[in-house]
Structure formats: C-alpha cells, structure tokens
Amino acid sequence: MSTQRTMRLVILVCQLCLILRIEAQIPDACTLSPTNRPPENSDINVTCGTEYMGLSIYLCPMYQALYNESQMVLNNQISTPECYGTADWTVDPPVLKFRFPLNGSSIASCNNDFKITDQVGTGQFSDFSSVQYVNISGTVTSLDPSAGMITYRSQILYKFSCFYPMQYLMNNTQLDVSGVNIAIKDNNGSFISTLSMELFEDEDRKVKLDIPTSGLNLKTKIYVAVKATNLTERFNVLLDRCYATTAPYPMFVTYYDLFVGCERDAQTKVEINGVSQTAYFSFEAFRFVSDKNKTISTFYLHCVTRLCEVSSCSQLLPNCPTTGRRKREARDVLANATVTSPVIVVGKQSSGEAQTFSASYGLSSESNYSGPVVAVIVCIVILSILLVAMAAYFALYVRRKSFIQ
Numbered sequence: 001m002s003t004q005r006t007m008r009l010v011i012l013v014c015q016l017c018l019i020l021r022i023e024a025q026i027p028d029a030c031t032l033s034p035t036n037r038p039p040e041n042s043d044i045n046v047t048c049g050t051e052y053m054g055l056s057i058y059l060c061p062m063y064q065a066l067y068n069e070s071q072m073v074l075n076n077q078i079s080t081p082e083c084y085g086t087a088d089w090t091v092d093p094p095v096l097k098f099r100f101p102l103n104g105s106s107i108a109s110c111n112n113d114f115k116i117t118d119q120v121g122t123g124q125f126s127d128f129s130s131v132q133y134v135n136i137s138g139t140v141t142s143l144d145p146s147a148g149m150i151t152y153r154s155q156i157l158y159k160f161s162c163f164y165p166m167q168y169l170m171n172n173t174q175l176d177v178s179g180v181n182i183a184i185k186d187n188n189g190s191f192i193s194t195l196s197m198e199l200f201e202d203e204d205r206k207v208k209l210d211i212p213t214s215g216l217n218l219k220t221k222i223y224v225a226v227k228a229t230n231l232t233e234r235f236n237v238l239l240d241r242c243y244a245t246t247a248p249y250p251m252f253v254t255y256y257d258l259f260v261g262c263e264r265d266a267q268t269k270v271e272i273n274g275v276s277q278t279a280y281f282s283f284e285a286f287r288f289v290s291d292k293n294k295t296i297s298t299f300y301l302h303c304v305t306r307l308c309e310v311s312s313c314s315q316l317l318p319n320c321p322t323t324g325r326r327k328r329e330a331r332d333v334l335a336n337a338t339v340t341s342p343v344i345v346v347g348k349q350s351s352g353e354a355q356t357f358s359a360s361y362g363l364s365s366e367s368n369y370s371g372p373v374v375a376v377i378v379c380i381v382i383l384s385i386l387l388v389a390m391a392a393y394f395a396l397y398v399r400r401k402s403f404i405q
Helices: 002-024 060-064 104-109 351-361 371-404
Strands: 044-048 052-058 072-074 086-088 095-101 113-119 128-142 157-165 180-186 189-200 221-229 235-245 255-260 269-272 278-284 297-309 336-340 344-346
Touching (some): 052 128, 052 157, 189 297, 189 336, 221 235, 235 278
Antiparallel strands (some): 044 052, 052 095, 072 128, 086 095, 128 157, 180 189, 235 255, 235 297, 297 336
C-alpha cells in the first residue's frame, strides 16, 4: 500500500514539474499581454524607410506557438547571423525587430527577393516617362527544434514587401535629413560625392538663415543652396524637383511643389541649375493650411537632385514649349537622390499683415494719443459744455429779471 502511495506521489511531482515547465516557457511580459495568443497575420509591421527596411513582429504569439526569438530567421538563412532579429522586451507588447539597410549587399545577404519593373513615373518622379522600381520581399520563418521525424509545433510564416524607386538603392548611398552620399563611377574609378542643402537670409548667401523659436514672418525671402562636394569637374548639380512636406522625410502625404519640371510656384525663383556644382533658388516663407489653428507652421524642404555631365546638362534641363511639357527618360539619370533641409518654422503674421490689421481695426499712427492726453481733452470738453450751460442760464436769468421789472 505504501508502495502505491509512493508511486502516486512521484507521478504527481512529475506532473507538477511539467506544468511549471510549460508556464516557464511564457515570459512574464507575455502573461497579461493581449498578444499572448496564437500567431495572426496582423502580428507583423513593416517600415519601408528611405534608409532601411524594418520589421517588427509580436513576440508573445511566438512563445504561444512554442518558439522564441532565436528560432525566427529571415528567409530560412540559418547560418547568417545578420538574418536574425533582436528581441525588445522594453516595449508593450514585446516585439522582435529586424532591420537592414537599403543596399545591395545587405538585401542579398539574407536572400530577400529583388524584382525590378518599369513603370511610368509618379510622385516625385512624375516628370519621367519611364522609371525603374524595385520590389523587395521575403519571409520570416520559424525553425522547428524537433529532432525526431514528427513535431507538434505548427510553422510560423510572416511575409513582407516594400516598393521603391530604383534611385533609392544606389550602392553606398545614405539618405537622411542632413545630406546625401552618392556613388559616382568616373573614368578613374568610383568616388563618393556628398550633397548638402543650406538656407540663407541674404541673396549673396553669406549669412545663414537663423530661424527664431517664434518662427519666420510670412513672405520672408529664403535663399537655398544645394551643393556637391568631392566632385570632379565632369559633373554639375541639377535639381529636378523641390517641394515642401510637413514630415521630415520625403513622403507624399501633405506636400507643396515649389518647382517641378516646367511648373513653378509664383514666388519661387530658380537662379542657377545644372551649370555648376551648386544650384541656387529662392522662395518666400509660407504656412500649410493644415496648421491654421497652430501658432507656428513647420515644414521641410526636399530637392530631388541628380549629377549630370557638363556636356549633357543643358539637354537634361526641362524643355518647356508653349503647347506642353516634354517628359524625360529616367535612363538619362546618372545618380539621383533626395536631399532635405533642417526644419523651417513660420509664424502666423508678416509685417505687412500687422500694418493692415492696425489700419483696419485701430487708430492710425498719426492719431495715436496717450492716456493722459485723452483725459485732458475729455476734461476740456466737459468744462466747455458746463461754461456754455452756465452762460445760457445766466442770460436767461437776466432776461427774465428785466422782464419782471
């Protein structure tokens, strides 16, 4: 009898150990998380950035399916360390992150699918009749650790893809808000040219634009220079398009074109373009209508820029006949990238608006009086009225007295 009790006790202890082991597979951060459930299609979030592609996948469903972060890999590239993600337990819910730059070596190392197509240019490339686009896609799959012939784990498979213009994928290219590096192949080899954008407050472009915290006045003249450094004399800078967005990255959500091809804002003046290694233009400060209820309006300036050979730059400038505009072929592009300005802040009023408000709703500058002067004038007027009233009363009294006599 005692032997049976001992066996039951051993079995009970084993069952408790199994229960504890199962519970230990679920991290504490996932215990109360709403993502502590089986995997779903919505678990993955894809970021198609201008510098990198990023994946963010909920971790808790992986643990629910009896996997962990070390068993999830890009395109089944088991032996490539950079194809594994990094677990982030500091966020709620926890996620597994993948991040790889937009260059050929990084995309190829994890065996992502790279498909090129030709399409009519749209968005910032709408001035081109043919633009090459690339679709980057792949999968994040689970690695089953089971050593036997069968398994009780279901496979996890997340698919992702991003769609880019080919110009974003130049070798050695870095796209950010401070500058752009472009790789150019010259007769003497390859080199890197750095594009930058600077804002100035004077026409000679000697004084850099200082933007106060309250913002620039509306219609303030802003002078822009887009410059290439480390560039051989064979190439010039050519601006295809410059536009403003409310976001720091060149995303076409809220944007306004300053110039593109033959179309140009009335307040924008293109001074030098395609004839030197620096391009110059100017425009007047404005506000986005979406910021009408805000004290300040902020936006960023973006210029789609290419480097052209000196002998062919004039041929690449937009041809603007009176009957319409001609679109150019994207294959003429040697290198094309978008360079972005620092944030531009604009206040609500310009000096002209302040004068109009004063003239319409207040006293003119010639008729402004101080408080004491106004008080004296009022007293004189009241005293004059009293004197006139007393004089009239006295005259009436004298006249009445003489009549009685």
